[in-house]
Amino acid sequence: MAVVGRAGELPDSADVVIIGGGVMGTSIAFHLAEAGVERVLLLEMNELGSGSTCKAAGGVRANFSDSVNIALGARSLEAFAAFQERPGQEIDLHRVGYLFLLDADEQVEQFRESTQLQNTLGQPTRMISVDEAVALAPVVAPDGLVGACFSPTGGHCTPESVVLGYATAARRLGATLVTGCEVLGIDAVGNCLSAVRTDRGVVRTGTVICAAGAWSESLAASVGVELPVTPVRRQIVVTEAIAGLPAELPMTIDFGSTFYFHREGPGLLVGMSDPDEQSGFHLNRTDTWIPRLTDVMVRRAPALLDVGLIGGWAGLYEVTPDHNALIGEAADVSRFLYATGFSGHGFLQGPAVGEVIRDLYLGREPFVDISPLDAGRFQRSTTRAERNVV
CATH class of the missing domain: 3.50.50.60 (FAD/NAD(P)-binding domain)
Structure with a gap:
């Protein structure tokens, strides 16, 4: 909107x-x-x-692998937290954390390195177990996961x-x-x-x-x-209400597949990149990516397969090399x-x-x-x- x-x-x-x-x-x-x-x-x-x-999607975080991005993200998190006072606006900020789900040892090593960098720069990001990740995001199926990374200061806003x-x-x-x-x-x-x-x-x-x-x-x-x-289309869907979602459900990203979700009212906002998407100013919403999304849900969040969709939209990433x-x-x-x-x-x-x-x-x-x-x-x-x- x-x-x-x-x-x-x-x-x-x-x-x-x-x-x-x-x-x-x-x-x-x-x-x-x-x-x-x-x-x-x-x-x-x-x-x-x-x-x-x-x-x-409205995600906010400082969980990056690059020191400049960590600094920009951390500074922005401070600004979002104080947004009601300066410049003066309610932004519906939910600091529920940012959770990355990892399904390969190389991913774990990559996030372990970036977590160490973030820690040296004052960020409380930490590596966690698969069991801890599922406890934070109960809709997640643990099969195939080998680790996770959690940043408690992140979240999402409007x-x-x-x-x-x-x-x-x-x-x-x-x-x-x-x-x-x-x-x-x-x-x-x-x-x-x-x-x-x-x-x-x-x-x-x-x-x-x-x-x-x-x-x-x-x-x-x-x-x-x-x-x-280069403009590249990304698409998002919103689900109907889902019973039992934790109030503090983190912004959750399945790193290997790019599937992600966070709470949106009583349901979820869900997205995922489409590797077949061609660059260009494609602003119309399509369903061509939904089968791929469904395939990922089968193994990572099967409880969502029976949940209906109530809306969605398409937007553009502005991608550099x-x-x-x-x-x-x-x-x-x-x-x-x-x-x-x-x-x-x-x-x-x-x-x-x-x-x-x-x-x-x-x-x-x-x-x-x-x-x-x-x-x-x-x-x-x-x-x-x-x-x-x-």
């Missing part, structure tokens, strides 16, 4: 133009406006949150509410958010940005922040910036900043990335060194793989 807000009037000029009205764009707008940056303009072609954000909170606060602090406004291109004179062209007019600006998710690649290309982002985000400022185009390509973990990093982009814009040192996530890493052959993603 998209977050509906007033469209806003398109100004002739702005100090900063943010393209994209999902969690990333609204978080950036809030953090810039809170820091006193004037004439902040956010442009969204549809409604706020109508792209990938409000199609997300993406639409996060967008609404950031958008409302950003407007209150003086930012302008314009919906129903499609960006057609970005103009530059030499290596200096000059304007953003939209279907509602031209906005003069010297700074553009690309937070357009799966739509980022073509926008950046209009000023010669390469952002290798190494499944890590693109965060930084273009080297050859002055004041073109970007935060995109999160490959499925953008929602949960939104609060922290808003801080990072604010600091990059203001010339401050961010709380974490994000230079390894610069888009130029692909030209330098210094890609940075994140292993704890599905």
